[in-house]
Structures are given as C-alpha cells and as structure tokens.
Amino acid sequence: MHSLRFTNETSSNGVVECDFMVGDVPGVLWSPASGREQAPLVLMGHGGGMHKKTPAQASRAREAVTQWGYNVAAIDAPGHGERPRTADDEQARLDLRRALTDGDNERFKSVSIRFAISLAERAVPEWQATLDALQELPEIGVEAPIGYGGGISLGTAIGVPLTATDSRISAAIFGGGFFVYDEQLEAARRITVPIQFLLPWDDEHVDRQSGLTLFDAFASQHKTLHANPGDHRTIHWLDLDTQFLPRHLGRVATSPA
Structure with missing residues (x-):
C-alpha cells in the first residue's frame, strides 16, 4: 500500500492546493x-x-471547495500530464491521429475503445490506492461521503468502472463524448448510486446514441440526463443542476475567505 506524500502547497482565496504523490x-x-x-x-x-x-x-x-466546503482530488491518468507514456500509449495516439487525418471514423472508434479499456484497467487501481491514502488524512477520514465528478470523455471511461468497483463512491457525474463498449455497459449495469449524466448533443465523432445507450444501462433509480448542443470539447453547459452533489453528499458550512 502506497502512502501519500505532499510535494508542494499553495493557498489563495480560502483554498489550499497541495500537490502529492501516491507511489x-x-x-x-x-x-x-x-x-x-x-x-x-x-x-x-x-x-x-x-x-x-x-x-x-x-x-x-x-x-466546490468555496461553495460547498468540499475536498477535491485529481490525479493524472496513465500517460497524461506529468506521467510518461508507454510504447502502446504512443502507438494509440499515433493511430488516432492517422484515423482522424484519413477521415476513418470506424478506425478512430476501434482505437479509441482499445485505448480507453487500457487506460481504465490501469487507472482504476490507481484511483483506489489514492482514495485509500486520502482517507488517512484527518480532514477526510473514512466517514467522509465520496463522489465522482469526472464529467465526460476519458473521465467517464475511467469513472464508470471505478464507481462500479468501489462502493465508497455514493454519487457520480458522467457524460457522453466517448464511444460505448461492452465492458463499459457491463460496469454501468452494476452502478446503483445517483447519477447525473451530461450529453453533448452534436459530438463530431461520437453519435449521441452512444451516450443514450450508456445512460440507459445505469442501474440507478436516481439518474438524470442533461443535454446541450455542441461538441464535447467546445460545449458550453447551460442550466445544469449544480446542486446534484450537495444534495447527495451534503454541504459543509463555509466562512468567507
């Protein structure tokens, strides 16, 4: 089990930002x-x-920190941000670029799905190890409610299997903008916590039916879908239910910064 090691800390406007490493x-x-x-x-x-x-x-x-008093954590997905890419990661990125250049959407879809499965298989255990380490902190602990706010695209490709696997997550925000596949649908069918689902209605690569199929697969009896026109990289979300997480995780009284 890896412990959490803080590497840098800054503070502004009532928010403390701490960089850390888990392994x-x-x-x-x-x-x-x-x-x-x-x-x-x-x-x-x-x-x-x-x-x-x-x-x-x-x-x-x-x-989320200033309005609701929450703690919020994020990690770099495998091969993203500060993390090195494997040879397979590099090949997948090259194949995706070639498929886009050639206008081959079927090739783009197949490579995207394989890459998403690979990333999720690596990222889910990393998220669980990170959550284990965060729960050792007194400001969080093992009793704090936990939500997933990954949103769309890769955040959903990783967040769906994570939420299906880890019972500590009690509410989640997912979205479209990514191709649906059997492994993802199987995981969605095991998710019963409240779900908010965001759907870009006009994604240039992913048919909206993929998002609707994933939304339908969630076993939760409390799930809502919010759709706005636009592609998932350029969309401007309007009239979102911003109280979704506070409603299910609770709210902490905050004081002015």
Whole structure:
C-alpha cells in the first residue's frame, strides 16, 4: 500500500492546493483553508489528452471547495500530464491521429475503445490506492461521503468502472463524448448510486446514441440526463443542476475567505 506524500502547497482565496504523490502517480488536493474534518471528497477525472490541473478543472474544484466546503482530488491518468507514456500509449495516439487525418471514423472508434479499456484497467487501481491514502488524512477520514465528478470523455471511461468497483463512491457525474463498449455497459449495469449524466448533443465523432445507450444501462433509480448542443470539447453547459452533489453528499458550512 502506497502512502501519500505532499510535494508542494499553495493557498489563495480560502483554498489550499497541495500537490502529492501516491507511489509514482501525481495528484492534487484542493481543500478549504478552514481545515474542517471529514468534509465530503470529490474525485475529479480529466478528459482525454488533458491533465489534473486544466484551468476548467481547477476552477470547478475551487468552486466546490468555496461553495460547498468540499475536498477535491485529481490525479493524472496513465500517460497524461506529468506521467510518461508507454510504447502502446504512443502507438494509440499515433493511430488516432492517422484515423482522424484519413477521415476513418470506424478506425478512430476501434482505437479509441482499445485505448480507453487500457487506460481504465490501469487507472482504476490507481484511483483506489489514492482514495485509500486520502482517507488517512484527518480532514477526510473514512466517514467522509465520496463522489465522482469526472464529467465526460476519458473521465467517464475511467469513472464508470471505478464507481462500479468501489462502493465508497455514493454519487457520480458522467457524460457522453466517448464511444460505448461492452465492458463499459457491463460496469454501468452494476452502478446503483445517483447519477447525473451530461450529453453533448452534436459530438463530431461520437453519435449521441452512444451516450443514450450508456445512460440507459445505469442501474440507478436516481439518474438524470442533461443535454446541450455542441461538441464535447467546445460545449458550453447551460442550466445544469449544480446542486446534484450537495444534495447527495451534503454541504459543509463555509466562512468567507
């Protein structure tokens, strides 16, 4: 079992941002400066080709800290951010670029699915080890409610099997923008926690039916779907249910920074 090792800490506007390592996996934890114990923890998975601290993800994390008093953690997916790529990772990226250049959507789909399965197989145990380590921190502990806020694309490709595997996660936000496949559907059928599902309606590569099929597969009796026009990389989400996580994880009273 790997322990968590903090490597850097900064603080601004009531939010403490701590970089950490769990084994060789780099991550970041955003927490309230008040240091409240056992506040809910949200795990955030990033999109494909992105990393744990993209501006959009960091902004969402800080909002969850300041508005709801949450802790928020993110790690780099295998071959993303600060992490080295394997030869297979490099080949998959090359194949994806070639498929896009050639306009071969079937090839793009098959490579995307194989790559997603490979990333999820590696990332799920890493997320579980990270969660084990985070629960050792007094500000989190083993009693804090845990949610997954990975959103769309790769965040869902990893988050679905993670949520299906780890019973500590009690609510999750997923989304479309990624091809659906048998392993993902099998995992979705084992998920019974509340789900919020975000669907880009006009993704240029992924047919919206893939997202609808995945949404339908979730076994949860409390699941909602929110669709907006646009591609998953450029979409502007409007009128989201921003109270989804506070409703299911609770809310911690916060004080002004």
